[in-house]
Amino acid sequence: MMYIILLVVLLILSSLFSSMETAYTSLTPGQINALAEKGKRPGRLVRKLTEQPHILLTTLLIGNNLANLGASALTTAMTMKLFGEPYIAATTGVLTLLVLIFCEVSPKQIALTANETLCLRSAQTILILSWLLRPVIWIITAISRTLTYLAVGRTKRVLSREVLLHHVKAAGHEGVVKSYEEEMIRNVFRISGIPVKAIMTHRTELFTVTNETPVRKALEYLLKSRHSRMPVIKSGTEHVCGVISLVDIAAALEENADSPVEQYAASPCLVPGSMKVHELFLKFRNEPIHLAIILDEYGGLNGIVTREDIMEEIFGNLYDERDNLFPEEICADGNGGWIAQGTADFYTISDKLGVNLEHDSNIHTLGGYLLEKLGHIPEPGTAIDLPEGCYVILNTHKKRILTVRFVPKEDKSKF
Secondary structure, X not given: OHHHHHHHHHHHHHHHHHHHHHHHHOOOHHHHHHHHHOOOHHHHHHHHHHOOHHHHHHHHHHHHHHXXXXXXXXXXXXXXXXXXXHHHHXXXXXXXXXXXXXXXXXXXXXXXXXXHHHHHHHHHHHHHHHHHOHHHHHHHHHHHHHHHHHHHOOOOOXXXXXXXXXXXXHHHHHOOOOHHHHHHHHHHHHOOOOEHHHOOEEHXXXXXXXXXXXHHHHHHHHHHHOOOEEEEEOOOOOOEEEEEEHHHHHHHHHHOOOOEHHHHOEOOEEEEOOOEHHHHHHHHHHOOOOEEEEEOOOOOEEEEEEHHHHHHHHHOOOOOOOOOOOOOOEEEXXXXXXXXXXXXXXXXXXXXXXXXXXXXXXXXXXXXXXHHHHOOOOOOOOEEEEOOEEEEEEEEEOOEEEEEEEEEHHHHHHO
């Protein structure tokens, strides 16, 4: 009877060590930080243990193997005493099955579901065991590190941005993060790699006034543009000397409606097109600026970026009562293809279609990509066959591609 009780105890210990091993190794960095930041001692102990994974895992593996070996030796002794040597193989097989079900598979499945609870409850015990077994752990760890270095060299695990985004995507699949939240998180990280010229409103689409324009006339231009601000250009050049707003013009009308607009314009915020979007966002946040002037390589006006432009890079299109609703940048046409706007950027194309386009670093939109491949301005109906699939130009305006139809390569038969 004593043998059976001892065997059950060893099997329970084996299952505990096995479950704790899975519980600790399945903890994510976010879970570890959350447990530690709750302010309770067990959570801080969990973080302390996970900061030394070689000691933690060695402690658990020593305990698990000692329990399994003890159970095996005890079963052999019981078999010899009760049934004789011929039955050792049979009892060993039964023990192996019991260990597999009750000490390995089931405990590990439970640990995956309740890893935080198991870690919190076991942290103190594992810490004590790690100190008691420290001499043995040092020897085993030294040998293990030597073998690891000989096999794969010196490596260090790092949490990269790509890995973090994969975690966010996995959370989206599990329903922990909603699809729009996943998209916003992805966009927050992406703006650090996007230059402001990729999101600017180009100078060909801007309403501007010269510095000599009377205030009264500037008001007419501003009302016609349906915007609240516009750049002021130095007469005869493309150099921006200020930014005028409706508030500035309203104040100027009370003084002298025929005075030049330059007198009331605010100093412009001038930034190069290579500045990253997140850098401009910080500038907007720290300074009372609503509109930035994007300069070309010659110091002339290239375009503008507003606070709203940056917000839209994170949250998606934002409309007010003056805006027209635009179609989605990429949407299925119901016939195996996709209708894409020429302004669609490469991140949107990658997210929607799973296609990574090889492009020049100075090109940021699908329209620019197709113009680069063609080398000329296409006519509507022009078909372009590229490695990723077929494009048909649907609409153009002046020197721009407005909309295209795209059929991925595997679906070319539906073209």
